Amino acid sequence: MKLTPDDDTIFSIGDLAINATIFNTWLVMALLTGVSALITRNLRSDVPPNRWRTMLEVIVIGIQDQIQSITQRVDPRLLYFTGTLFLFIVTSNLLLVIPGFHPPTASLSTTAALALSVLVAVPIFGIGSRGLGGYLRTYIEPSAIMLPFNVIGEVSRGLSLAIRLYGNIMSGAVIAAILLGVAPFFFPVVMDMLGLLTGLIQAYIFAILATVYISAASAPPGPNTPRSKQEQT
Template identity: 75%
Template sequence: MNLSPDETIMFEVWGLPINATIFYTWIVMALLVVASMLITRNLRPDVPPNRWRTTLEVIVQGIQSQINEVARGSSRYLLYYAGTLFLFVATSNLLLVVPGFEPPTSSLSTTTGLAISVLIAVPLFGISSRGIGGYLKTYVQPSFIMLPFNIISEFSRGISLAIRLYGNIMSGAVIAAILLSVAPFFFPVVMDVLGLLTGMIQAYIFAILATVYISSATAPSPKPQKDIP
C-alpha cells in the first residue's frame, strides 16, 4: 500500500514519470475549469438562471460571506484567491469516494505547494494594501526586537498549513484502506462519509486560515493614541 500518491507512477511522457499526484491534480483542475465554463457559458442578465448557476451563486455567496466575517472590507481578489483554494481542496477531497482516485491533497508536495502559495500571497496582498514600506514595518512591530520572531512566525504558518492538511487527508485515506482490507462491505461506506465530512472541513479551515493571514497583512496599522491631559 502506497502512503502517498507520489509513489504511484501512472505513465511516462517522453521518459519523464508522471505520478498520481500530478495526474490527479490536473484532473481536478480540468474538472473545475470545464464545470465553470459550462455553468457560466450563458451568464447574461436576459438568460434565467438554471439550477447549476444557482448552485454556483450560492457557493460563491457563501464563500464571500465567510470572507467578509474574517476580513472586513476585503477586495474581490481575496475572494478569487481564497475561493480557488477552497474549491480545489474541497473537490480533491470529495473525489476520494471515486474508486481508484488518490486525492492530491494526501501528498505532502501538494499541500506544501498550497502553503507556499499562501506565503507568497500574504506579502503580495499586504504590499498592495499598505505599500512596501507599510508592510515591511509590520515585521518590526511593536519593536525592532520582534523582527526575527515575526519572520519565524511567517514561515511557521506555512509549515502548519501544509502539515495539517496533509496529515488529516493522508491519515483518512490510510484508515479507509486498512478497513477496506479488514471488512470490505460495511466500513468503506462509513469511512467515505467521514472522509467527505473531514475533507470539506479541511478545505474550509485551509481557506479560512489563508484569509486570516492575508487580512492580518492588509489590515491598517492602529493609530497611536494621544495622551489625554
C-alpha cells in the first residue's frame, strides 16, 4: 500500500520520473485555470451572468468576506493569495472521489511547498505594508530578548501548516484503504463522504491560518489586529 503519491510513478522521461504528486498537481492547476478561463470568457457588464458565473462570484465573495472579517480591511492582494491556496487545496481534496486519483496534498512535499509559500508571503506583505524597518521591528516586540523566540515561532507556523494538512489528508487515505480491504462495498462510500468533509475543513483551516499570519505581519499594531488578539488569548 502506497502511503504517499510520491511513491506512485506515472511515467518516466529518461532518468526523470514523474510521480503522482507532480502529475496531479499540474492536473489540478490546469483544471482550475481552464474552468476559470471558461467561466470568465464573457465577463462583461452587457452579458447577463449564467449559473456558473454566479457560482464563481458566490465563492469569491465568500472568501473575501472571510478575509475581511479577520483583517477588518479590504486587501485584494490577500484575496488573490489565500483564495488561490484555498481553491487549490479544496480542489485537490475533492478530486479524491475519482478512482485512482491521489491528492497532491497527501504528499509532504506539496504541503511543505504550500507552507513555504505562506512563510515567504508573510515578510513580503509585511514589508509592503510597514516598510522594511517596521516589519523587522515586529521581531523585537515587546523587547529585543524576544527576537529568537519570534523567529522560532515564525518557522514553527510553517511546520505546523505543512504537517497538519499532510497528516489529515494522508491518514484519511490510509484509513480508507484499510476499510476497503475489510468491507469493500460499504465503508468506501462512508469514507469518501468523510474525506470530502475533511478536505473542505482542512482547506478552510489552512487558508484562515495563512490569512491570520499575513494579516498579523502587515497590519499596524492595535487592539483589533490578529496579533493583538493572539497576545490577549
